[in-house]
Amino acid sequence: MSGNTLTIDESLREEIISRPDMILDDRDLMQALIAANERSMGGNIVDLRGIAMERLEARLDRLEDTHRSVIAAAYENLAGTNQIHRAVLRMLDPVEFEPFLRDLAGEVAQILRVDAVRLVLESGQNDRDTAVRRLGDVLSMAEPGFIEDYVSEGRAAPLRPVTLRQLSEGDSRIYGEKASWMRSEACLRLDFGPGRLPGLLALGSEDPHMFTPQQGTDLLAFFAGVFERAMRRWLS
Known part of the structure; x- marks a missing residue:
């Protein structure tokens, strides 16, 4: 210097x-x-x-922030796809109706990382058969029109195949004793074919951010479609 x-x-x-x-x-x-x-x-x-x-x-x-966001979304979507595929494969394993339904609340729920899985079937009959009584923790029967009222919450808006929403607490008619712990849910409407009443597959979570209206529903719609086709075997 x-x-x-x-x-x-x-x-x-x-x-x-x-x-x-x-x-x-x-x-x-x-x-x-x-x-x-x-x-x-x-x-x-x-x-x-x-x-x-x-x-x-x-x-x-x-641009770098956008790039990172796109990559993160792609990884998240890939993980979600793998998760749904695993759940579908596990759901198709049972060859009898009761194990098929019990797996919903067991391994299928664990794969999907939800705290409750409930199947609601509408029926015009008031009596429950023995199978329904044995599967009360997974399966419940409802009067015709219940599913539309439940999903729409009394509104006249068109119903979507999959509805995601957050809850202050779950409905005891769906989740039973677990209802007070539910903070979000996915409602998957089921079509079992001509001449049959609809069904509902409800996925409940204690995490309020597990299911929100802003999320995509394509993967859950695919899962519901596979479930419909599997159920038709047992209902035929």
Whole structure:
């Protein structure tokens, strides 16, 4: 150093000259150099190139954030797809009706990471058979029209195949003793074919963010479609 003039180490100077990309690729170094250049030009000069670079950097930051969000969403969607596929395969394993239904509240619920799975079937008969009594923790019967009223909550809006919503607590007619713990649910409406009353598959969770109206429903609609076709075997 001589007076106010700063000298740079010769080896460092040669390294920079031979590898300028190591500075160009370092955002902090480039910003420091640009700031030093602006100070040397004085306050009366507007550096349009510097302004353009700042705007490009801001745009790059936004693009990187979007890129990370897209990747995260893709991984989440892939994980959800694998989860539904595993649940479908497990649901198709049983060859008898009772194990088929009991698996819903067992391994299928565990795979889907929900706290309750309930199947509601509408019926015009008041008497429950022995199977319904044995499967009361999974299966319940309801009067015709119950499912539409339950899903719509009394509103006249068109019903979707899958409805996701948050709850203050669950309905005891659906979830029984677990109702007070339910904070969100997915309602999967089931169509068992011409001449048959509809059904409902309710997935309940203690997590209020497990099912929200903003989430996509394609995977759950696929799961409901497979369940409908499996149920038709037992109802035929």
